[in-house]
Amino acid sequence: MATTPSTCNNYPPENYHSPSFPSLHWPPQDELHAIYTIWxxxxxxxxxxxxLYAVFHFGAAGIAFAMQIGKPRSxxxxxxxxxxxxxxxxxxEALFTGSIVGLVLGAVYISGCYQMPTWIPFIWGWINVLILIVSSFTIQGGL
Structure with a gap:
């Protein structure tokens, strides 16, 4: 598990408490609503x-339902x-990708003694969904 490097002074700040979810505050550099732990x-x-995965997967299920309108009851x-x-x-899928990305993000930010804005996990959730969507298409063409 990643630990705070000894070279970090006052990391995390003395009055730090974990922000509540979703905690998307503006400006993103607010120390009170930043993430400092890998947890x-x-x-x-x-x-x-x-x-985000649930929204997109249930949206796809809704489209699957819509395609069945007019078909027999069976x-x-x-x-x-x-x-x-x-x-x-x-x-x-979300448990796997969210866990790996979240742990890597936490380790990178802790190793650099950075405060992570709560927007970073939100953005990476979108990146995970976009990678899932792009990877769902077959690649046409070839050698």
Missing amino acids: DSWRFTLLWTLI VWKYMLVVPVVYGLVAGA
Whole structure:
């Protein structure tokens, strides 16, 4: 586990308390709403990744439902499983990617004695979702 380097003076500040979630304050350099521990970095990144993955996966499930309008009733009994499966997949993917990115982010910020704005995990949650979307397309063409 990453620990605070001995060269960091007053890191984290004396009056530091973990910010509450989502805590997206402006300006982002506010010391009271910054992240200083690897635990908080992991927690914020994981929660944002879970939220954003759930929104996009349930959106895809909604589109899957919309494509079944006008089809026979026998198809609809299987469609009830789609949101459950999409939700489980979203949770597993978000747990994996959010944990790795959050731990790496926390380790990088701690090693440099930086304060992490609460916007950084939010932005990385979006980056995780965008990578998932881009990687879902097949690459056409070839050698």
